[in-house]
Amino acid sequence: MEGTYSTDPEWASVTPIDLDDGSSSGAMPLATIAYPADYLEATSYLRAVMAANEMSERALNLTKDVISMNPAHYTVWIYRAKILFALDKDLNEELSWLNDVSLKYLKNYQIWHHRQVLLSSKAHFPTFPPKEADFLMEMFAQDSKNYHVWTYRHWLVRHFGLWDQPRELEDVEFLLKADVRNNSAWNHRYMLRFGPRDTSLPDAGMVNAGDLSTAPAEKGRLSVVDEDMVDGELKFAQEAILRAPENRSPWWYARGVLRAAGRGLGEWEEFVGGFVSEGAVKSSHAVEWLADVFSETERESEAVRMLTMLKEEFDPIRKNYWDYRIRKLDQGVVDLGKGIETLAV
Amino acid sequence: MPLIGKPRKVRFPNAQKPTPTSTLASTKKTMSTATDSNQPRPGIPALFTQPPPIRDPLITETIDLQNATLEKCLPFLKGIHSTQKDFNKHGVPALQRDIHTGFLYDALEDYPEGFVAMDASRPWIVYWALAGLAMLGEETTRFRERVITTLRPMQNPTGGFGGGHGQTSHLAGSYAAILSLAMVGGEEAFGLVDRNAMWQWISRLKQRDGGFRVCEGGEEDVRGAYCAMTLISLLDLPLTLAPGSQAREAGLESLTSGLPEYLSRCQTFEGGISGSPGSEAHGAYAFCALACLSIVGPPEEIFNRHMDIPLLVSWLSARQSAPEGGLSGRTNKLVDGCYSHWVGGCWPLLESSLEGKPDNTEPPANSLFSREGLTRYILGCCQGVDGGLRDKPGKYVDSYHTCYVMAGLSATQNHHYRTDSSVSSGNFSSSFSWKTSPSRDPGNVFSRGDRLEPMHPLYVIPHKAAEKMRLWSETQPLTV
Numbered sequence: 150m151e152g153t154y155s156t157d158p159e160w161a162s163v164t165p166i167d168l169d170d171g172s173s174s175g176a177m178p179l180a181t182i183a184y185p186a187d188y189l190e191a192t193s194y195l196r197a198v199m200a201a202n203e204m205s206e207r208a209l210n211l212t213k214d215v216i217s218m219n220p221a222h223y224t225v226w227i228y229r230a231k232i233l234f235a236l237d238k239d240l241n242e243e244l245s246w247l248n249d250v251s252l253k254y255l256k257n258y259q260i261w262h263h264r265q266v267l268l269s270s271k272a273h274f275p276t277f278p279p280k281e282a283d284f285l286m287e288m289f290a291q292d293s294k295n296y297h298v299w300t301y302r303h304w305l306v307r308h309f310g311l312w313d314q315p316r317e318l319e320d321v322e323f324l325l326k327a328d329v330r331n332n333s334a335w336n337h338r339y340m341l342r343f344g345p346r347d348t349s350l351p352d353a354g355m356v357n358a359g360d361l362s363t364a365p366a367e368k369g370r371l372s373v374v375d376e377d378m379v380d381g382e383l384k385f386a387q388e389a390i391l392r393a394p395e396n397r398s399p400w401w402y403a404r405g406v407l408r409a410a411g412r413g414l415g416e417w418e419e420f421v422g423g424f425v426s427e428g429a430v431k432s433s434h435a436v437e438w439l440a441d442v443f444s445e446t447e448r449e450s451e452a453v454r455m456l457t458m459l460k461e462e463f464d465p466i467r468k469n470y471w472d473y474r475i476r477k478l479d480q481g482v483v484d485l486g487k488g489i490e491t492l493a494v
Numbered sequence: 495m496p497l498i499g500k501p502r503k504v505r506f507p508n509a510q511k512p513t514p515t516s517t518l519a520s521t522k523k524t525m526s527t528a529t530d531s532n533q534p535r536p537g538i539p540a541l542f543t544q545p546p547p548i549r550d551p552l553i554t555e556t557i558d559l560q561n562a563t564l565e566k567c568l569p570f571l572k573g574i575h576s577t578q579k580d581f582n583k584h585g586v587p588a589l590q591r592d593i594h595t596g597f598l599y600d601a602l603e604d605y606p607e608g609f610v611a612m613d614a615s616r617p618w619i620v621y622w623a624l625a626g627l628a629m630l631g632e633e634t635t636r637f638r639e640r641v642i643t644t645l646r647p648m649q650n651p652t653g654g655f656g657g658g659h660g661q662t663s664h665l666a667g668s669y670a671a672i673l674s675l676a677m678v679g680g681e682e683a684f685g686l687v688d689r690n691a692m693w694q695w696i697s698r699l700k701q702r703d704g705g706f707r708v709c710e711g712g713e714e715d716v717r718g719a720y721c722a723m724t725l726i727s728l729l730d731l732p733l734t735l736a737p738g739s740q741a742r743e744a745g746l747e748s749l750t751s752g753l754p755e756y757l758s759r760c761q762t763f764e765g766g767i768s769g770s771p772g773s774e775a776h777g778a779y780a781f782c783a784l785a786c787l788s789i790v791g792p793p794e795e796i797f798n799r800h801m802d803i804p805l806l807v808s809w810l811s812a813r814q815s816a817p818e819g820g821l822s823g824r825t826n827k828l829v830d831g832c833y834s835h836w837v838g839g840c841w842p843l844l845e846s847s848l849e850g851k852p853d854n855t856e857p858p859a860n861s862l863f864s865r866e867g868l869t870r871y872i873l874g875c876c877q878g879v880d881g882g883l884r885d886k887p888g889k890y891v892d893s894y895h896t897c898y899v900m901a902g903l904s905a906t907q908n909h910h911y912r913t914d915s916s917v918s919s920g921n922f923s924s925s926f927s928w929k930t931s932p933s934r935d936p937g938n939v940f941s942r943g944d945r946l947e948p949m950h951p952l953y954v955i956p957h958k959a960a961e962k963m964r965l966w967s968e969t970q971p972l973t974v
Binding site: 166168170176177180181192196199218219223224262265266293299300329330331333339340353354355358359360361365368369393394395396397398404405408409431462463465470 | 541548550552554555557601602603604605606607609610611612613614615616619620623637639640641642643644645646647657658659660661662664703704709710711712755756758759760761762763764769770771772774775776798800801802803804808811812814815816819824825826827862863864
């Protein structure tokens with residue numbers, strides 16, 4: 150069959166490298182694919198130009214062609230990024246093409262690494278291109294929990310130092326207003342508020358993590374605490390909890406906030422108690438919170454009562470876990486957050 | 495999804511007919527006419543057939559999706575869906591071994607052109623099918639010649655395997671390739687691997703922060719770290735960083751330098767583990783991180799040193815919810831059969847770490863999760879009517895889910911524990927000290943015929959396959 154490339158004078162100088170899927174060896178290879186002819190041809194030219202490490206316009210166009218047929222072909226993305234830089238192409242043009250591809254292939258994630266490679270060029274993007282945030286919100290309109298998009302957004306924050314850019318928090322709040330259960334948005338909020346900002350150290354999900362002088366139970370604990378900010382975040386979490394008390398996200402966000410501030414769970418005892426009145430428990434997370442408050446303050450029997458409620462009534466699928474927590478209390482390990490430290494070498 | 499090319503839309507040619515799942519309408523109809531036919535089968539506790547006790551009135555997209563999933567799962571959980579059969583006294587349908595086996599044998603053969611998106615994932619297709627067949631008790635060594643033929647063109651002279659011929663070497667593809675070679679075994683399969691070039695290549699992927707890129711020019715994440723340590727430990731590669739590698743020039747000495755610290759930085763305030771520092775806690779990355787740590791050192795030491803365990807256990811436990819009984823990957827996300835492995839596979843590692851002593855050959859007295867719930871979800875909701883397993887009712891089956899749903903089932907049917915004796919005396923001896931025994935728990939709700947072969951909890955291939963590759967590699971030391 151006459152192909153697009155084999156009949157194109159622009160490609161006459163290239164000898165394509167045919168696919169070896171193992172078929173030629175005599176034994177029958179596994180998991181073979183009946184590739185469409187145009188894909189087979191394009192990838193045979195791709196192998197040839199890659200083998201020669203060719204940095205050219207025609208190779209760049211070829212990568213676009215292969216991507217249009219198979220965006221999950223990671224190799225072609227890496228090659229494309231190299232060519233873009235080698236030829237000093239207009240990266241904004243690339244980004245606008247990439248926007249369309251991303252919206253078309255929502256689950257693809259090679260795209261997001263490619264985008265990160267482009268944006269990490271300080272020469273091309275010395276400052277944050279504000280249109281990025283608009284595009285990410287377009288992506289979130291399609292899938293507000295897309296893991297790769299959020300990972301990319303976190304990278305942007307750190308790379309361009311966007312922690313205090315109002316737009317970041319605005320977008321998080323917009324998404325939480327639409328769906329207060331969007332845990333990805335809660336995670337992003339935590340990183341904006343409490344994530345490490347010292348870019349001379351490697352990034353971390355919690356401050357101090359990976360520092361061997363800090364016990365794992367101390368991960369996330371800030372050395373300098375802005376108490377007003379902490380109070381504001383706790384209020385934000387409480388408002389979210391009031392909207393939907395059985396939503397795990399704000400409960401665990403609040404725990405993260407208190408941990409960062411080095412404050413105990415006890416200060417929420419009254420607020421939390423409001424969700425656990427006799428005969429009308431509105432949140433299993435409130436019951437768990439109380440169990441932790443009681444065990445922190447040596448009210449073991451009350452803690453056991455809470456854990457037993459979870460086990461028997463409100464979260465029985467996790468019976469074994471609640472039993473484990475009860476056993477831990479029996480063993481006199483009062484502070485679950487710290488007890489295990491003694492095992493650390 | 496951490497591993498390359500999760501084939502969400504993949505349909506297998508012989509199983510293109512979707513499983514009938516439009517149960518919502520029929521359920522409602524049945525309710526209004528004959529209430530009895532909507533009753534759960536005997537032997538199923540109410541926990542697995544009724545909505546959770548607390549439900550917030552506020553409806554958001556998350557809740558819409560959860561409710562839709564619940565509606566689709568309920569007839570399967572109740573054991574009243576027309577496609578289910580061979581129930582035991584617990585109301586659990588039998589594992590349809592024959593059709594799953596057939597599905598996996600077919601999955602190793604030819605794919606039509608619509609599968610071009612899998613072009614960079616052929617090593618994975620081979621791995622998923624072979625691992626699934628191994629769990630079903632099939633002999634995988636019969637594929638030796640064909641596996642070698644398939645993988646040979648994917649290996650690059652600069653080290654590692656790409657997803658196909660002429661593709662850049664990738665840690666995920668190399669992981670799938672090496673595990674496949676281990677499962678077919680034999681001198682010729684092991685000898686195919688250019689271990690020296692592999693070592694040099696992995697050294698080039700090592701980053702100064704302790705982690706690994708998945709390929710040259712690619713992203714750095716926890717999956718890369720797990721795949722790298724799998725290759726290094728199974729192939730007994732030298733730990734010293736190869737001369738000329740960037741990480742070595744940055745002052746690192748070993749392939750494991752800074753690695754546990756890197757993984758520690760991936761733990762989030764929720765307690766789970768993210769794909770890279772700062773992202774959201776995710777079940778698949780949690781497995782990659784914990785298995786990677788367990789390769790580097792004994793879990794009871796290394797977990798305690800680098801992870802906040804109570805926080806981790808709490809998050810991991812919260813991945814299971816009723817009535818589905820299956821596992822989710824993240825907070826407020828849906829149950830998906832593949833997390834039976836990614837999340838379920840974390841439990842043996844954590845349970846081993848909490849048990850403390852490696853000389854305890856008794857299986858752990860208590861599981862920390864509901865084996866019953868997971869078993870019910872897998873056998874009740876994940877089996878495709880024409881063979882293969884799936885994410886959830888309403889989704890197509892594919893090899894990825896077939897492999898990892900069964901890996902989860904296998905893990906729930908067996909106890910994994912470490913002993914003082916390791917087949918390997920070199921580095922990573924603790925990786926090769928895992929043993930298994932079949933669970934005899936009276937609470938088991940599966941039948942004898944549903945039992946799957948145990949898999950190595952770190953490498954997800956049969957123990958013998960891992961041990962043989964390791965021992966062969968030890969007899970072929972690399973001089974560096």
